[in-house]
Amino acid sequence: MNGELHSPNYDNSTITIFFHFPSTFYGPPRNWIGRDPTHWENPLEFRPERFTAKGRSFGVDVKGKHYHFLPFGSGRRRCPGISLANGGAVDMTEGHGGSLHRAHPMRERERERDVGWSHK
Numbered sequence: 001m002n003g004e005l006h007s008p009n010y011d012n013s014t015i016t017i018f019f020h021f022p023s024t025f026y027g028p029p030r031n032w033i034g035r036d037p038t039h040w041e042n043p044l045e046f047r048p049e050r051f052t053a054k055g056r057s058f059g060v061d062v063k064g065k066h067y068h069f070l071p072f073g074s075g076r077r078r079c080p081g082i083s084l085a086n087g088g089a090v091d092m093t094e095g096h097g098g099s100l101h102r103a104h105p106m107r108e109r110e111r112e113r114d115v116g117w118s119h120k
């Protein structure tokens with residue numbers, strides 16, 4: 001399988017996610033991901049308790065190893081912000097409006113780092 005899960009495959013192989021796809025195929029439809037009924041009971045229902053200690057999906061890997069659950073994608077192009085998101089640095093509270101905006105936008109914070117040399 002190509003390293004880019006959500007991008008075109010340019011090699012001559014096939015990829016298999018539920019079905020075999022020819023390499024010219026532009027990847028599996030994104031809305032299939034996370035909706036496999038063999039892994040999720042009532043996959044279309046919002047049931048976050050699936051992930052709690054008593055839930056069936058407790059301990060599922062979010063970093064791209066478990067293909068039935070890929071919130072951050074998988075492979076070489078998976079989300080590089082994963083540690084920020086999991087570390088609680090991303091506030092996903094929604095603001096108001098026709099399109100969704102973050103209620104609290106991310107802010108960059110400069111930090112000095114000792115790299116062992118200086119331009120001074």
Ligand code: HEM
Nearest residue numbers: 005006071072073074076077078079080081082084085090
């Ligand atoms: C809950 C928070 C987040 C979720 C659910 C999320 C999810 C994703 C997903 C699904 C992808 C596509 C991966 C793929 O194509 O296989 C992605 C890509 C990406 N994400 Fe995130 N992300 C989150 C937060 C962040 C944050 C905080 C940053 C940066 C500060 C970030 C930066 C990126 C970038 C740069 C890419 C493109 C990577 C590439 O194309 O090589 N993400 N993210």
